[in-house]
Amino acid sequence: MHKIAEVEIQHDIMLANKKLAKRNQRIFDRAGVFAVDVLGAIGSGKTSLIENLIDKMNYRIGVIAGDVISRFDAGRFENHCVPVVGLNTGKECHLDAHLVEHALHDLPMEDIELLFIENVGNLICPVDFDLGSHIRMVVISVSEGDDTVLKHPLIFKDADIVVINKVDIAEAVGADENKMVDDVLKLNPGVVVIKSSLKTGKGLDEIINNIQKFMDEM
Amino acid sequence: MHELSMADAIVKTAIDVAGKNNAQEINEVTIEIGKLTLLNPEQLKFMISVLSENTLLEGAEIIIEEVPIEIKCKSCDFVGTAHDDLDYFVPIVKCPECEEQDLKITKGRECNVKSIKIEKEDDDA
Numbered sequence: 001m002h003k004i005a006e007v008e009i010q011h012d013i014m015l016a017n018k019k020l021a022k023r024n025q026r027i028f029d030r031a032g033v034f035a036v037d038v039l040g041a042i043g044s045g046k047t048s049l050i051e052n053l054i055d056k057m058n059y060r061i062g063v064i065a066g067d068v069i070s071r072f073d074a075g076r077f078e079n080h081c082v083p084v085v086g087l088n089t090g091k092e093c094h095l096d097a098h099l100v101e102h103a104l105h106d107l108p109m110e111d112i113e114l115l116f117i118e119n120v121g122n123l124i125c126p127v128d129f130d131l132g133s134h135i136r137m138v139v140i141s142v143s144e145g146d147d148t149v150l151k152h153p154l155i156f157k158d159a160d161i162v163v164i165n166k167v168d169i170a171e172a173v174g175a176d177e178n179k180m181v182d183d184v185l186k187l188n189p190g191v192v193v194i195k196s197s198l199k200t201g202k203g204l205d206e207i208i209n210n211i212q213k214f215m216d217e218m
Numbered sequence: 219m220h221e222l223s224m225a226d227a228i229v230k231t232a233i234d235v236a237g238k239n240n241a242q243e244i245n246e247v248t249i250e251i252g253k254l255t256l257l258n259p260e261q262l263k264f265m266i267s268v269l270s271e272n273t274l275l276e277g278a279e280i281i282i283e284e285v286p287i288e289i290k291c292k293s294c295d296f297v298g299t300a301h302d303d304l305d306y307f308v309p310i311v312k313c314p315e316c317e318e319q320d321l322k323i324t325k326g327r328e329c330n331v332k333s334i335k336i337e338k339e340d341d342d343a
Contacts, residue, residue: 136312
């Protein structure tokens with residue numbers, strides 16, 4: 001004889017990731033590592049920004065470079081002589097806390113004070129996947145269109161720093177960078193929004209000062 | 219877009235619990251999906267059914283319950299269900315009282331495997 005039984009599970013997949021993220025943050029805290037999750041659109045300048053920060057910030061820096069299949073970004077960071085782990089997600093569109101935990105095993109955590117985790121270029125999927133970082137920095141650029149903030153509001157709601165990059169070409173691409181700033185502040189009034197051009201160096205010091213401020217508050 | 223990894227986690231959870239309960243078959247799985255996860259229910263069902271092939275979950279009915287977005291407005295202290303002018307790609311969440319967008323989202327981001335219905339040998343048999 002067979003019988004039918006109902007089994008209550010209540011296992012939230014999102015919560016499971018959050019627990020792993022908390023565990024990652026404990027690992028960071030124990031090792032004295034400040035971790036920054038760098039999110040943003042494809043081609044917005046995430047890799048260039050991290051390269052600039054490696055060169056200008058006076059810390060022992062490490063990088064986790066998330067990418068779908070390639071190791072191009074990891075290779076670029078290696079040229080700056082910092083410890084790098086390339087994380088390929090395969091067909092996945094975001095990093096998750098479990099993948100990051102694996103990468104931590106391959107990093108010399110005791111030699112790192114500041115860790116940048118470059119997420120996969122995507123403004124939608126990474127939103128719900130905390131990695132355990134201390135802050136989230138979202139990088140977008142004017143060339144994605146000045147309606148990009150309103151089209152992807154969730155990623156800006158949880159951000160600590162938002163960088164609007166490539167403002168030097170705003171006029172050429174017909175984008176209003178001030179509208180982008182206003183849109184971000186409407187969604188998340190407490191966030192730091194910085195207009196930058198990594199090509200001219202505009203905004204870079206402001207980005208550094210603000211990361212520094214978050215580190216000091218830790 | 220991340221339906222595949224979600225489907226994989228859901229399938230693993232259901233099969234794991236079914237195994238622990240000596241199930242011979244899973245007839246039904248109920249999943250709660252928050253509206254703000256932007257998971258597409260049809261894609262999710264399709265991927266669960268593909269990943270279930272040759273497992274205890276194969277052929278089970280997949281029930282997806284949508285969880286509405288609940289907010290706490292930071293401007294006017296409203297607590298409750300938000301206006302979700304929600305098109306798949308344009309989730310604009312506003313306070314229904316004051317229309318402000320500065321709010322804390324308290325519900326709508328879950329992907330919860332709620333329960334399964336299983337078939338098992340009757341213990342008395």
